[in-house]
Amino acid sequence: MACNFGQPSPYLRRKSLHHGWKGTFIAFGAMAIIFVLSQLYAIFSASILAALAITALIIFTVYFGYKFYREEDTTSESYFKGRMGEKEIFKGLQKLPDDFAIFCDLVVKCPYNIDFTVLGPSGIFIIEAKNYPGSIDRENGKITVNGYFPKDKNFYNQAYAEKKSLEGYLQKHAKRAFRAFPIIVFSDDDRTKVLVDYAPGKGVSVLHKKDLVGYILSKKRCLSDQDIIVAERNLLALKFSKIY
Numbered sequence: 001m002a003c004n005f006g007q008p009s010p011y012l013r014r015k016s017l018h019h020g021w022k023g024t025f026i027a028f029g030a031m032a033i034i035f036v037l038s039q040l041y042a043i044f045s046a047s048i049l050a051a052l053a054i055t056a057l058i059i060f061t062v063y064f065g066y067k068f069y070r071e072e073d074t075t076s077e078s079y080f081k082g083r084m085g086e087k088e089i090f091k092g093l094q095k096l097p098d099d100f101a102i103f104c105d106l107v108v109k110c111p112y113n114i115d116f117t118v119l120g121p122s123g124i125f126i127i128e129a130k131n132y133p134g135s136i137d138r139e140n141g142k143i144t145v146n147g148y149f150p151k152d153k154n155f156y157n158q159a160y161a162e163k164k165s166l167e168g169y170l171q172k173h174a175k176r177a178f179r180a181f182p183i184i185v186f187s188d189d190d191r192t193k194v195l196v197d198y199a200p201g202k203g204v205s206v207l208h209k210k211d212l213v214g215y216i217l218s219k220k221r222c223l224s225d226q227d228i229i230v231a232e233r234n235l236l237a238l239k240f241s242k243i244y
Contacts, residue, residue, distance in 0.1 A: 001095070002093060002094055002102050002118075002120075003102070004093075004094065004101070004102040004103075004104065005236065005240075006104035006105055008083075008090040008105065020072070026069045030061050030064075031065075033065075038058070084131070085130070085209075086129045086187065088187050089212065090116065096213060096216065099121055099228075100119065100120035100216075103238075103239055106166070106239055107238075108165040114126050115127055117166065119223075119231055122222060124166070124179070125180070125181045125182075125216055126163050126166060126183065128158060128162065128182070128184050128185070129187055130184060130185065134188075143155045156204050160182060160202040160203075166180050167179065169234070173234045176227075181203070181205070182202075183207055186209065187209045
């Protein structure tokens with residue numbers, strides 16, 4: 001069983017809780033406003049203009065209160081699903097042999113947050129977890145989900161930037177060049193079909209979670225025992241001292 005450092009999804013957990021609590025406060029705030037307005041309506045119901053104004057404010061509060069609550073609730077649910085997806089990937093990675101190590105949530109040159117970094121005889125693997133269901137393909141150098149580009153995201157560029165950032169960190173602190181292999185892993189269930197497996201020019205692999213461990217183990221050994229010791233020491237320093 002692979003050794004692991006840290007737990008997956010701390011960022012997603014914080015974001016999920018943040019938006020969940022924000023949605024709750026919006027809901028309670030809207031209900032409090034509606035309660036106050038209903039009391040005012042009872043007092044000023046004799047005045048037609050006042051009654052109409054209060055009724056309009058109640059309708060306004062209900063509409064926008066529900067709208068903002070749904071936005072926060074949907075965002076919180078999205079982060080929650082992302083967390084569950086990362087946990088599934090983490091569970092699979094733990095099946096790697098003892099000579100592998102898993103580093104969760106490495107932060108290299110913020111805002112680069114690497115979901116999982118796997119170190120072993122077959123190399124250093126940077127894993128970017130995604131939880132999008134459906135058909136995963138490529139068009140014009142970008143990943144598509146069900147034929148559409150995910151809003152404001154280029155997964156290839158993200159994974160490649162994380163690769164270059166980690167390689168730069170190791171070059172600076174380990175004083176030697178290490179190559180990292182970036183992988184985008186889709187964690188949704190078997191209904192997700194990954195139709196593309198590689199990004200030409202950037203060296204980014206695209207996999208379903210069920211194929212991840214086999215892919216890592218299929219790679220030939222490229223790191224010596226000494227390489228692994230040096231890389232592990234520097235990745236531990238990055239994980240726990242945040243020196244970069």
